[in-house]
Amino acid sequence: MSSVLVVLEQQGGKWHRMSWEALAAGAELAGKLGLSVDAAVVGKGVGTLAGEAAQKSIGKVYAVDHDLLASYTADGYTAALEQLIQQTKPAFVLFPHTYQVRDFAPKLATRFDRVLVSDVISIEAAGSGVTFVRQLFQGKLNANFAASTGAFASIQAGAFRAESLAAGTAEVVNFAPSVDASVIRIQAEAPFRESSRAVDLTAAEIIVSVGRGIKEQDNIPVVEELAAALGAELAASRPICDAGWLPMERQVGSSGQTVSPKVYIAVGISGAIQHLVGMKGSKAIVAINKDENAPIFEVADYGIVGDLFEVVPALVAEVKKAKA
Amino acid sequence: MKIIVAIKQVPTRDSQLNVADGGKWIEEDDLTFEINEPDAYALEEALQLKERDGEGEVIALCLGPSRATQTIREALAKGADRAIHIEEEQLEGLDTLGIAKLLAAAVKAENPDLILTGLQSDDFGYGQTGVVMAELLGIPHATIIMQVEKQGNAIKVKRELEDGWFQNMTIPLPALLTIQSGINKLRYATLMGIKKAKTKEIKTVTASDLGVPQGASATLDKVYMPQRTKQAVIFQGGDDPAKAAAQLVEKLKFEVRVI
């Protein structure tokens, strides 16, 4: 019987937390289709990790093991998983939508003449077909994509709950792919961090975060004043740091810091997923945006719809009044 | 180096989106369009690589309807040497795989040393056109690139990983890179550039010229505004910003308790 295969992600023997969310998505899909869900973990010496994954209530865990898979390469991973998929013929293949998956999964899907339905937020099943829901325009619009058996999809961070996975005992199956050194064309060096972080946003109780709605560098004092009035740290979305208007170390999001202050005030930030993953865990979220449909309002507890250049100075005045 | 840059035209960033009748796509009539942001950075990187080398060619490649000519002209004005426009008014029947097949077919005869694409598009956001193109062309690729340096017959790149990590890698040419926004500083087109662009070649081909089999392995059934699941307390700051500010401060003081 065919199953739903979920490719888990590990690096240097450590799990990527989104692996479990993808596995939860796989279990849900398998449940809807009356199939079982299997997992695969790729690397060198991944037996222990496979054993850990086998403590979930799933069918099988494939330990895809090879010396040349010790560190990630798109070529190596694609070659190995292509063989696993050819042999096990899963009905659907799911991945967590990580940077690594973005790097190899489209290549793998192409080997099967399939598109990777990427960054999926929910899955509906009807008959033997499946509908994957994903976001367009950085979260402003949703779209349903219909795909038949054999489809590949990656799961957005936070879209499924890892806690929904029940404990169990799955069978570990060793899978030894044949990978030839000549297929790996890229020489990758060890990952590194740019510099130590002078600013630790994770300790802040209040964060005022500014996005592209601020329009130009000369306007930054508008939000600086709000931060000062509240005694808050200043943070930013990526484009602000890319432009050099604020230092990189103040960037919040998937490629910046992950914060969870008592309150996070997002000013002129649209709420793209790469930003949301860095601040969704805040105890309270305030959004100030002129677009009432901006995705940031979806995660906000409080919001003001309006022009930040009018709203923020008014807010500064009110905060000062309240503190007086 | 002969460098091909794939560029896409998308609705301008702050566009108000409305679902069109039939629910399959958005209303396009009132929209304005611009180059996809990461593609603008890919184009800039190609131009800088050529300038650093002191020789080479930059070719802009665009799949899109006739309106995309505007975006192609802008790329030429910034310094691309020529362009290939795969002109198709109807792209609805294609998924990213189908699109990448067309793009790959169009570049094959060019035999470029390097292909650059943006890392994802602002509209569909599939984030895979480049990776699929590389696979179809049988060349290596790397994604989310923040730095590119030519080293003989190879390139050294800095790839962005999650949470502020990076990785350097060396890739033999020919290769494909997907470029991250912010990798460089974008230039503006000069008046001279705009003038020169008018004389530069735009080769127009159609999907049927390229002879790529059509079809999709995932089809877009419908688009719709997302349902809000979390109900935020919203204050309208349009008419009376001071009142909205006072209401919010009240909440910050008594509910969130940070004032």
Ligand SMILES: Cc1cc2nc3c(=O)[nH]c(=O)nc-3n(C[C@H](O)[C@H](O)[C@H](O)COP(=O)(O)OP(=O)(O)OC[C@H]3O[C@@H](n4cnc5c(N)ncnc54)[C@H](O)[C@@H]3O)c2cc1C
């Ligand atoms: C691999 C990858 C990694 C990334 N990592 C990160 C990351 O770590 N952090 C991050 O933030 N992004 C990251 N991004 C970028 C992310 O996808 C978005 O492009 C970015 O977050 C958008 O920033 P923004 O909200 O400031 O700008 P925009 O999306 O341009 O939003 C601007 C907002 O301001 C509003 N606005 C405009 N004018 C006004 C006004 N006068 N008053 C009030 N509101 C106004 C608009 O309505 C809009 O909602 C990453 C992207 C990729 C592909």
